[in-house]
Amino acid sequence: MSLPASTLRSAKRDERSGRSPVGQFFLYLALIALALLTLFPFYWMFVLSTHSQSAIFSAPPPLWFGEFLERNFTALQARLPILRNIWNSLYIALMATVATMFFASLAGFAFAMYDFRFKRPLFAFVIGSLMIPPLLGIIPYYLIIQFLGWLDTPRAIWVPGMAGAFGIFLMRQYVASSMPRELMDAGRIDGASEFRIYWNIALPIIRPGLATLGMLTFIGQWNNFLGPLVVLSSRENYTIPVALRTLQGQAATDWGAVLTGTALAVLPLLIIFVLASRQVIEGLVAGSVKG
């Protein structure tokens, strides 16, 4: 549809529901106040990345950008193969994201659209696997990775989690609430295989949910710390969180450099977020498929 038509329509809607400009004003005010609360520390992280160690800890703390960014970045580069570390994180997070989006949506689709024997206990098992506190798994995880001969390789990190229960549950809920069963039958009548139905019919419908899952997986993997710390052993293979933590000494941490690295490491997440949330917001605006 053309732009004027849609604005016309929303204007009409406002008129109908009798939404008052005063109400709108206060709604915006509340929304923006809340946004400031969440924006500030994020903004501050960037501000601090441009200051020196002693400026970071001065009172009152700096609220505007300083001139130390270049020096901090130089210090960072002198001590870490920082671009290499970012690339490692990027590679691992992308592999994990693509694999998770595929396997989780496939399984979520199955749990949502089919009736099969043992479905309930199998689903309960998936949910149950989430409840096991992960901290202690670190020793056996190391032993498995060692057994497989995967120590110090990226796949040791992204393969184990690529069909995680979180994604399966999210996708199950999403498929269940957005895909009508008639579409399954229609696909079958057309002679499509079950996988085709998933690929050609289900996937396009669940795009906003899939984007959400992809974004959360990417962020989760990007920030994953314990796994990489234990199985990666060479500086060139470290992911960015592990690499940055190596700069945190007993006392003499160069916080300027650490914060510059932190700010640098968050940029890819921002890009991923913008890409993914466009899918979600467009889904919101379009209002999904017709029920």
Next chain:
Amino acid sequence: MARTTTSTPQLSWNIRLNKLQRRVAPYVFISPFFILFAVFGLFPIVFSMYLSLQEWNPIQGLGTMRYIGLENYTWLMGDPWFWRSITNTLWIAFASGIPQHLVAIPLAFALSRGIQSFRHPLTAAYFLPYITSAVAIALVFQTIFGTQFGVLNQTLQYLATAPWSAWLFGGLADSLPVNWLGRAPNIKPAISLLVWWQFFGFNVVLYAAGLATIPKDYYEAAQIDGASGRQSFFHITLPLLRPMIFFAVTFTIIGNLQLFDQPFILTDGTGGTGQAGMTVAMYLYRTGFEWLEMGTAAAISWLLFLLIGTLTVIHFFFFGRSGLERRD
């Protein structure tokens, strides 16, 4: 009909094959999870179950475990710090978990239906705490809650002494400065606040994705019938959002009972005065990796599993029927 049955054997073979793939498909689709679980998930579970019955100092190596039966469990039952960590965890889980959803649901609704512009930047802003680094968060919260130079205390100090506000806040002067993170009664609220702040935006994004599944026609039809924004929220949004609410709450339960980072940041890894901020996950980590009682740590992890399992089952029992229902 008759014609198809008498057709070539080739075709009936196809039909049978088609039936077979339809029956097998769901199992194939869910198999990756179970295969990966068998490789990577099973052994850690068996290992920690076995471990919970042993006494083991990890630095002595795998060969030095000593079987002690249920001693780890009985010891924990009589351990004051363990029980404190359980009550702390439940307190923080509820105090941060419930407000998360009470804010996130209406917020997602307001973003999708209530406003025309700035949808994107506002959603992004709410989500930012989820990707802000722990270091920056720790610095910010230290700056806010500091005793001598903290923003909060400075503000209170000003209010208590400034002529225009002293009549109202003057009574505070004696109790200032407040030791926010040092005093036991303040630690849990501070942690809950941090958790809430960090995750409500995450839930907004989940709910926004959930709202995208609700057909726009429903709202338009409701508007034609003269429904107000509030009415459409309660009669269209909430019921149709149920699967996503169910999902998000399930994850809040599971995630909040395993809280580790936030209490660790705010108490500097100590658990705070009187261990008032020590969660079970923190206690587990410290028992295993700092105090090197891995067997006891394994027992804690199973007791925590039991707690999470119980609460999740209760949640499924009450809300599972509507939360897991299908669209049609």
Next chain:
Amino acid sequence: MKKILALALAASLLAGAALANTTITIGFFDDFESHLNNVLPQFQELYPDVTVETRMLGFGDHHDLLVTNLATGTGAPDVVVLELGFIARFVAEGGLKDLSEAPFNADEYEDLFVDYAWAQGRTPDGRQVAIPTDIAPGTMFYRRDHLEASGWTIEEVTESFDSFIEYGRELQGHGVFLIADAGSVAEALIRANVPAGDGIYFDADGVPQLNSERFLEAARMAQIVREEGLDAQIGAWSSEWFEAFSQGTTAVELSGAWLQGHLQNWMAPETSGLWGASEMPGNTLVSWGGSFWAIPGQTPEANLEAAWNLVRFLTTEPEIQLAAFRTMNAFPAMPATYDDPMFEEELEFLAGQPARLLWASIAERIPGVLTFAGDMIAEEIFGSAMGEILNEGRDVQAALDEAQMLVERRVRR
């Protein structure tokens, strides 16, 4: 330098053939990087057949990962650094090589080191598992300007903890806090006057001492400081702590000698010349940190000789110790280095005071205490009890009785 040459000669003559191309890994945390980058080339010159690889991690991660490495029996570096606070974690049998035994025979080096540091690397059952590299004699930093304004002398302040607190009351009149955290007073006092042959938290037989007179007295002193409002209630390493130093809101700090380097370099460089260092009040002699080198139990037989050579190179060579002092402000554990001109240097930051001589003399007088495996948990439980006493006004006796009970519960198992 002569000694290094002699060592090199000996090494090339005796071991040159046996050490054909060994690769060893050294594991450390951030702070050691500059020092090792500086001295490892010298080691390579001495032992051309040994290749040294490095594993650097964050401070906490280094120690945590070592636990996992030892648990799984693989992946640990061949030589590791351990910070004092963590050393108790690793004294259990099997984790680290017993260096008292052949072929190491570390005991022959005992006299090279200050007594107490050597004792810290020793288990109650007499195994030397770690060799000290740097130490942190406890000292009291004080602001000269506040002292002058009060009309007191430093000798009057440090005469006893009672006079120390009296000084705090005086400062109160000038609107200055005595100290950042009352807890550090207790931390110092429990480490003072430990009966010979005991540990800080346990006696020689391993019985916890948390409600003994030493602990009760320490807690009471700290309580007085807090209740009279003499401390600023600021925890160490917070931004408020740094702020207190640069603004001079607190008058003294009990700490290791290393604090001077941090103050000078980044915490409060603008306060140069305003500081002094002295002994702690009441002739209290305590150690406030330190690091050790050790060899994990899993280090393969073939690497042991090279690993031990590296440990000896890093710990028993005065030149190397002094290099560490220069590059990372790590106070040497070897009294033989204390004659170096470096020690007589007048420190500008401390208004020209040759404080290193003072710290050296403190280091040589600190009595040795035993290290017990339960030290970490006991320290934790004591810290928690102090928190309740100071922040919640809990009764000293009741809090420490409970602490004693909690430690007993753990160690009796």
